[in-house]
Amino acid sequence: xxxxxxxxxxxxxxxxxxxxxxxxxxxxxxxxxxxxxxxxxxxxxxxxxxxxxxxxxxxxxxxxxxxxxxxxxxxxxxxxxxxxxxxxxxxxxxxxxxxxxxxxxxxxxxxxxxxxxxxxxxxxxxxxxxxxxxxxxxxxxxxxxxxxxxxxxxxxxxxxxxxxxxxxxxxxxxxxxxxxxxxxxxxxxxxxxxxxxxxxxxxxxxxxxxxxxxxxxxxxxxxxxxxxxxxxxxxxxxxxxxxxxxxxxxxxxxxxxxx
Amino acid sequence: xxxxxxxxxxxxxxxxxxxxxxxxxxxxxxxxxxxxxxxxxxxxxxxxxxxxxxxxxxxxxxxxxxxxxxxxxxxxxxxxxxxxxxxxxxxxxxxxxxxxxxxxxxxxxxxxxxxxxxxxxxxxxxxxxxxxxxxxxxxxxxxxxxxxxxxxxxxxxxxxxxxxxxxxxxxxxxxxxxxxxxxxxxxxxxxxxxxxxxxxxxxxxxxxxxxxxxxxxxxxxxxxxxxxxxxxxxxxxxxxxxxxxxxxxxxxxxxxxxx
Numbered sequence: 001x002x003x004x005x006x007x008x009x010x011x012x013x014x015x016x017x018x019x020x021x022x023x024x025x026x027x028x029x030x031x032x033x034x035x036x037x038x039x040x041x042x043x044x045x046x047x048x049x050x051x052x053x054x055x056x057x058x059x060x061x062x063x064x065x066x067x068x069x070x071x072x073x074x075x076x077x078x079x080x081x082x083x084x085x086x087x088x089x090x091x092x093x094x095x096x097x098x099x100x101x102x103x104x105x106x107x108x109x110x111x112x113x114x115x116x117x118x119x120x121x122x123x124x125x126x127x128x129x130x131x132x133x134x135x136x137x138x139x140x141x142x143x144x145x146x147x148x149x150x151x152x153x154x155x156x157x158x159x160x161x162x163x164x165x166x167x168x169x170x171x172x173x174x175x176x177x178x179x180x181x182x183x184x185x186x187x188x189x190x191x192x193x194x195x196x197x198x199x200x201x202x203x204x205x206x207x208x209x210x211x212x213x214x215x216x217x218x219x220x221x222x223x224x225x226x227x228x229x230x231x232x233x234x235x236x237x238x239x240x241x242x243x244x245x246x247x248x249x250x251x252x253x254x255x256x257x258x259x
Numbered sequence: 260x261x262x263x264x265x266x267x268x269x270x271x272x273x274x275x276x277x278x279x280x281x282x283x284x285x286x287x288x289x290x291x292x293x294x295x296x297x298x299x300x301x302x303x304x305x306x307x308x309x310x311x312x313x314x315x316x317x318x319x320x321x322x323x324x325x326x327x328x329x330x331x332x333x334x335x336x337x338x339x340x341x342x343x344x345x346x347x348x349x350x351x352x353x354x355x356x357x358x359x360x361x362x363x364x365x366x367x368x369x370x371x372x373x374x375x376x377x378x379x380x381x382x383x384x385x386x387x388x389x390x391x392x393x394x395x396x397x398x399x400x401x402x403x404x405x406x407x408x409x410x411x412x413x414x415x416x417x418x419x420x421x422x423x424x425x426x427x428x429x430x431x432x433x434x435x436x437x438x439x440x441x442x443x444x445x446x447x448x449x450x451x452x453x454x455x456x457x458x459x460x461x462x463x464x465x466x467x468x469x470x471x472x473x474x475x476x477x478x479x480x481x482x483x484x485x486x487x488x489x490x491x492x493x494x495x496x497x498x499x500x501x502x503x504x505x506x507x508x509x510x511x512x513x514x515x516x517x518x
Contacts, residue, residue, distance in 0.1 A: 045347025088304025
């Protein structure tokens with residue numbers, strides 16, 4: 001199993017606090033030693049930091065912690081390999097361009113006997129996760145060669161994720177930089193922070209941050225993670241089969257599909 | 260104009276020395292203040308560091324200098340914007356997946372009135388460079404939906420680059436991680452270092468490296484750059500219209516197209 005971290009915010013926000021908690025699980029408080037990655041959207045551009053080394057020992061991870069990059073949409077992942085070797089090509093998140101936008105994807109879980117037909121998008125590495133991402137994009141592309149509104153896109157995304165989750169475990173984060181789509185097959189939690197902001201205490205490291213000092217009263221910041229990252233805040237668990245669509249910090253659509 | 264930096268090596272090699280020279284031109288000894296990027300292949304994976312800030316002042320550039328990443332194929336670029344805003348999405352190198360490999364591209368020059376039809380690959384930003392890269396990949400894909408041998412691929416790459424160069428200036432580096440294709444429309448230089456290795460003195464910074472201490476006798480390392488990066492070595496200039504294909508440090512094919 002791996003751990004996921006997503007953020008959707010109304011203003012460019014620094015995710016160093018949550019990332020610091022997550023990276024402790026990469027070899028220190030958790031067993032996810034087989035690489036990590038984090039992608040920050042900056043406008044339509046995407047900044048991707050990855051390392052096949054354990055995040056608690058990674059030089060690049062230390063840079064990310066020291067160097068606060070502000071973003072409205074972030075997808076992060078730490079890996080405990082089950083399918084695919086430990087190497088950069090197998091390190092989440094994965095990125096592909098579709099309709100002139102960077103689509104970014106990270107997955108927690110595994111799929112049994114998943115061998116989709118080679119389509120336009122093809123995996124570079126050999127994980128089931130990247131294969132599922134490519135298959136999902138191939139389906140989007142086949143249905144919609146040209147860009148469509150999110151309302152038209154959404155049912156296909158939900159159906160694909162629901163289908164994948166029937167083959168195993170499929171918790172995922174997917175974004176095109178504008179919205180953040182999240183699907184829970186077994187395990188995912190979320191929290192939305194808004195004024196009045198208070199202090200938050202990481203579960204995995206001796207670190208407290210006072211969000212009031214870091215934010216303005218109109219900021220809305222939602223964090224989505226495999227497990228709650230803080231000890232003193234009320235995280236909400238996703239139900240199995242639940243999906244949520246986030247934009248600018250708010251959940252703008254959600255639903256639950258039958259198992 | 261921008262500056263290009265490419266490397267092809269027979270063994271994973273640290274490019275920090277050449278990168279240190281190049282990044283001085285990003286705002287210190289040169290006018291290329293509008294961003295920089297460098298991509299390192301690691302097996303089939305690709306590690307991309309980019310910043311829309313001047314390289315001589317970039318925190319991420321300092322990480323790349325401090326943290327020697329070894330690679331067999333590298334593409335780097337520093338930018339002086341002419342077409343397209345200064346932002347991450349317009350920062351070279353650009354990356355797309357084709358045939359399950361990461362293709363990476365950087366361009367020096369500009370194209371007049373270049374507005375190719377929207378194809379499968381579409382630019383995320385608004386540079387002529389990324390538009391040309393997408394058009395080139397769309398043509399490859401149209402000719403060869405499935406992977407083909409390099410000998411079959413090469414004539415199309417050369418023809419596309421020659422065509423682009425008739426619309427303006429088109430010096431470029433292109434790689435799929437296995438080979439490094441280089442095309443000179445106006446300005447490009449190369450050097451191949453092999454045993455016996457000697458010391459090299461950067462033109463743009465007070466730095467000398469003794470490659471003998473850093474290499475083994477069988478290493479072959481070629482560096483391709485817009486201008487010679489060292490003061491004491493015999494760089495060879497490309498002719499206008501000249502292309503060279505590099506693999507594992509050696510030039511394995513070359514030619515010149517009529518202007």
